[in-house]
Structures are given as structure tokens and as C-alpha cells.
Amino acid sequence: MASPTVTLVAASPNPAVSGQSVTLTATVTPHPPATGTPTGSVAFVIGGTGGGTFTQPLTGGAATFITSGPGAGSHTVTATYNGDTNFATSTSAPLTQVVNPANSRTTISSNPNPSEAGTLVDFVAFVEAIPPGDGTPTGTVTFTLTNGVGTITINTTVDTNGFAFVEVPLSAGNWDVDAFYAGDANFGASGVSEYTQVVTEPESGTVTTTVS
Known part of the structure; x- marks a missing residue:
């Protein structure tokens, strides 16, 4: 049986301005008492204008995605770990990425x-x-x-x-x-x-x- 996992997502910088590169980072860890390093991929889902779904490989328990696409406004971001043979899928709590108009x-x-x-x-x-x-x-x-x-x-x-x-x-x-x-x-x-x-x-x- 696959062990449960916990997925967290972070964004930097937050807030950003229109056109600025934002790095999304997802970390996937086993839920105690399970141990080990999950493998596979993470799907980042960005809501709003310029958003979408972007799948990135998981390396050392972390996945990153860099984007400058979201337009000005507030965007909901989640990261879903797709699981592997030993570890179950999990989805992060929603993150709000704020993009302000650029000067x-x-x-x-x-x-x-x-x-x-x-x-x-x-x-x-x-x-x-x-x-x-x-x-x-x-x-x-x-x-x-x-x-x-x-x-x-x-x-x-x-x-x-x-x-x-x-x-x-x-x-x-x-x-x-x-x-x-x-x-x-x-x-x-x-x-x-x-x-x-x-x-x-x-x-x-x-x-x-x-x-x-």
C-alpha cells in the first residue's frame, strides 16, 4: 500500500508585478511514520488570466516551475503530487499569488x-x-x-x-x-x-x- 504524502507549495516573489518571473516550489514529504523520498511529478495549477496546468518532475522531493504569464490580479495556485509506486498522491492547500500592475x-x-x-x-x-x-x-x-x-x-x-x-x-x-x-x-x-x-x-x- 502506498504511503501517504504531504505537499506544500510556495511562491517567490509574492506579490509580484506583471511580467515578473515567479518561481513556484512544491515540496513533497512522506506523512509520518512513513519515510523515504517521493519520486514522479507535480502538477502546478494556476488560476486566472495567464494561468493553466504545468507538470514538472520531482527531484529530491521538490519540483519548481517558473512563470511570468499570470496577469495582474489574485491567482489561486495549487500543487498536486501525482504519486509513485511507494507514495500516494496529495494536493497542497491553495496559495494566493498576487500580481500587481507593473510601472x-x-x-x-x-x-x-x-x-x-x-x-x-x-x-x-x-x-x-x-x-x-x-x-x-x-x-x-x-x-x-x-x-x-x-x-x-x-x-x-x-x-x-x-x-x-x-x-x-x-x-x-x-x-x-x-x-x-x-x-x-x-x-x-x-x-x-x-x-x-x-x-x-x-x-x-x-x-x-x-x-x-
């Missing part, structure tokens, strides 16, 4: 700068995760451009690489440009300001006179 950082650039009045200026905002967070933020960026007289506001979507683009013609003068990322389920909001776009008056055309 983000937004930067901005433009091309050309300076530019001529009336010509199109390309503005680019780049949104990235701040370590230990990882992944690509989604959602929208709001560009706000002001020259002290008028204000232009443009909302645009962050692409799959974390970039947001707008193209706009501007009148002559110095324009203050802000870019604000609104955040999503896994990443917090962030913004950048104090960026100046210099727009000059168009150069006057040169008239060439031919004397015969």
Missing part, C-alpha cells in the same frame, strides 16, 4: 525638430515596462501640443511594439508637447512633458533675375 515609462521624440511651419511633424511616444515588470503595454497615448495660444489634443493607440505615432502640421513658434499613457490592466499610467517642438517660419524663396 510604465513613456518617452517622446519628433522628426524633424526644428521644423518649418505648415510641414508635417512626426511625433513618437514609446511606452515600456519598468523592471522587474516586463511585457508590452497596450492602450492609448494622448498627445497634447500647445503654443500658448491654442492647444491640439490627439489620442492614438499603442502598437504591438509599444509605440504610438501622430503626424501633424504646426504653425511657427515653440510648442510644448506632452504624451500621457493611460495604462491598462497590467501596466500603470505614465507620461512625459517638458518636450519642446521648435517650428520656424518658412524660408523666403530666392528670386533669380537674368540680365540680357
